[in-house]
Amino acid sequence: MKHAKTLIISGMSALAVGSAAQLQADDGLRVGVIGPTTGVFSFFGEQQRMGVELAMEELADRLEALDLEVRFYDSQGDAETTVDRLRAMQSRDDIDLVVGPVLGGTGLAGLEWAKGSGMPMVISYSAPEDITMRDRAENVVRAGWTGAQPMFAFGQYVAEELGHQRIIAVGQDYSFPYNQLGGFLKGFCAAGGESVERIWHPTGTSDYSSILATLPDGDAVLYNGAGSDGLAFFQQYHDFGIDARMPLLGGSNFFAVGDLPEMGEEAIGGLSALQYAEGLETDEFVAFRDAFWEMHGDDVMPLAPAEHGYVAFKMAVNAFESANGGDRDAVIAALRETEMPDAPRGPFYLDEYGNPVQNIYINEVQEVDGRLVNVPIKTYEEVSQFGPFDPEEYLAGEPDSRDFPPGDCSDPYYD
Amino acid sequence: MTEVQPSMSLVPALEVAGLAKSFGSLTVASDVNLRVQPGERRGLIGVNGAGKTTLFNMIAGELKPDRGSIRFFGDDISDDTVIQRTLKGLGRTYQVSTLVPSVTVRENLALARGNGRLPSLWQPWQSRLDDDLMSTADQLGLTPVLDETVANLSYGTLRQLELAMVMAQRPRLLLLDEPAAGLSHAERQVLQGVLRDLPQEVTLLMIEHDMEMVLALSDQISVLHQGEMFAEGSPDEIAAHEGVRDIYLGRANG
Amino acid sequence: MKREHLIILAIVAALVVWPLLMGNYAVSQANRAMIYALAALSFSLLAGRLGWFSLCQTTFAGISGYTIAILGVRYGLPFPLVVTLALLFTAVSAVIFGLLTVRSRQVSFLMLTLALGQMVWALSFQWVDITGGYNGIAGVRMPVYGGVDLNDTRVFYILVVTVTVAIFLAVWRLYRSPFGLLLLGIQENEQRMRALGHPVYLARFIAFVLAGMIGGVAGVFLVYDMGIMSPSPLGLGHAVWVLTAAVLGGYRTLLGPALGVAVLIALETLVSQYTDRHMMVIGLVLLLSILLMPRGLAEVFEQYFKRKSKPQASVTTTTRGEEP
The missing domain is CATH 3.40.50.2300 (Response regulator)
Structure with missing residues (x-):
């Protein structure tokens, strides 16, 4: 009933806003x-x-x-x-x-x-x-x-250079970590790895004791996640003393330079992979x-x-x-x-x-001039978003998901 | 409860048997028995805290008794919900009533007479105001204030509206909780007239502190004291009752 | 002709003229504004009539949006069927949520809707096989009918404006119906409405489902407007945005929520052109307006014009209905 002028006024002012926004050229x-x-x-x-x-x-x-x-x-x-x-x-x-x-x-x-x-x-x-x-x-x-791109190389590195056969992968439960682990698995299995067991947790998890207490045995643990989840996981992993049993490897954002001071000296030696490294000296x-x-x-x-x-x-x-x-x-x-x-x-x-074909660096956390930074220790050159795989074949395959690709490297998928 | 009017059936309008209710250690009703005949005007008195409103709440279904039964025209309604009791013809007013304060008297009246079903989502609300409803409102003197917001009404007018809302439901049994409280003398006269003019088939159970009104309107009066029926009788008997004088009239007059 | 009808005509006229005068961006802004006006209306129907502050009205939009994205993109079902199923599924969800919340009041209602909304949000995030997870589902498009591309900003505008106006008119009637009155009665005196013989829970339940459906319609347009469905519209941020718009505009009135949305979007667009600190500016404006106009813009305008034009009519504080 009494809205008329209200509306006219608001309409007019909206018009004015809109037309001001039109002035360009x-x-x-x-x-x-x-x-x-x-x-x-x-x-x-x-x-x-x-x-x-x-x-x-x-x-x-x-x-x-x-x-x-x-x-x-x-x-x-x-x-x-x-x-x-x-x-x-x-x-x-x-x-x-x-x-x-x-x-x-x-x-x-x-x-x-x-x-x-x-x-x-x-x-x-x-x-x-x-x-x-x-x-x-x-x-x-x-x-x-792409999320998988640095991880092809990392999977290969972990299998070939570190000689790990069985990996326990813990990660945040959403598509980016799926893709990261997908790349890792494809590189890892192709380079002779045996198996990867996945454990997903919801983003925003702060208590990892139930995961850590029942962590299966493997040669190393790969954590796919970052931010406060990653920090909490890192600290509790060390509190549980699992680092003495299995080394902790990181997804691409895990050893982020902003989080390193909080991780402290225990992060030194931590390995991850990215197309970038703040410790580059080129x-x-x-x-x-x-x-x-x-x-x-x-x-x-x-x-x-x-x-x-x-x-x-x-x-x-x-x-x-x-x-x-x-x-x-x-x-x-x-x-x-x-x-x-x-x-x-x-x-x-x-x-x-339309995606870069670029260097992938295997980065190690080192202390340089009093700062903890990721320093490249090995470079894989000209890595594409398809890793070592044929683009047509890769695209024909299923996209990475919570449980794809298979975690067992003897699966026919990898033949 | 001796006098049974010959024209009435023998089934009481309301029969409360052995009703008990405690809130923790506080017993508000220990063993209330009450039988009201159809068409009867019954006054219910008792000092503050005697359990009168609690009894109303249990009869109306808003409070679940610990023990006892309630029969309404022979029908055991002990387990019925408020709406079911309302639909069976049980209407009540409240001591402190606000109805819907933010809208007009007219709109409040449109909310009277729920029938247990969802009202229309499409018709204008005015379609619910029929002549019958408007004449009830007029009888209670509400015509001049129909377009006032309820929040702005005087206390007396509010009580009239309250009564109009209940009467519009055409209840068979009307529970009135202190209908005259806060009314001016003139308003009491109007109210008394309205209650007197209620159709004979409406049974009335009324909590009221205004003894003049209770004595004038009631056929029978029940006295509730400390959660039990203390006395029952005609207005003359109650007025003359020693015990009642002691516990109630004495204090009320003093 | 009554004033109410004049207002409606004025609004309709403004909505017709808008795409004729304005550029594409302004038209797409209007589309967004109408979509969020529907969401805010869905919120206000519960908040203004029942005193129920819901944090899950955008969830219904999300449910409907996901249904469309999943059935349309993943299963390739035809457009009219997809929309029908989306609304149907939203209705089913609203019925389930309604059964869970119908007995709750104010704070517990708020908490329940918060929990339900967060659950669905988490589900959309984590049920990757169905929802695409964080990435969502892309490529949600409307069809081209007889050479008319429904995705075109201006064609889309016509669709949105028609449905939005129709829904606002329907809610306008609903607010003036005995049912609308009953909802107010329930908010202010629930026990009494029961004693008057009204089915309180049923009325609240129906209101909840209707509000959910309005949210669902908003979701249909939202997903086609975006072209992609991801968890972000289901997040708490969007729910709070809608609440803010409704409170700013005045959730007790019919047009308040639309007004609030329009003002908020205009503010965001305007301020973000000049400063990166736009959230602070908008926050400040909100703070001031809620301090100074706790009942919302629409009611302030209403009071202002009432005082100017018809002082004797100032008895009622609300605008429901006309004299017979």
């Missing part, structure tokens, strides 16, 4: 960078932002020549917000290329949107393998990795790291999300240059041809599915 190029800069996962989004900012500074002249402007968007780590921001980029802000998203779920949501819109997109840290596999899109490439990496510290202060270690954001942005700029502007098809074609011989993490190029 000039002919320069625009890159939209999206990642979680607020919320629980803001660490990753902030790393990406800092990486992009560093690249912007380094490429300042080229950006000016291209008349390229960069805008940052906050995904809040939420799929729906991600899609909303992407829509704003496309229809409101006239963005020509997207860098990001950063997290797994937002990456898939972003991919889904990109398929509908045709927007060139360089996904940075987001790791679900199907982004560049079963669900791949022509206009979407990736500067980072010229490219040292230059990147020092410039990063110069810009953002040396209390922040540049990690993989920062490097991937940095590289993703460079890929975008290279693509605009070789496309001579913002023509979508030309930019996409250029992106797909990406080769980065001097990336901080090491050289890489994109495979025909």
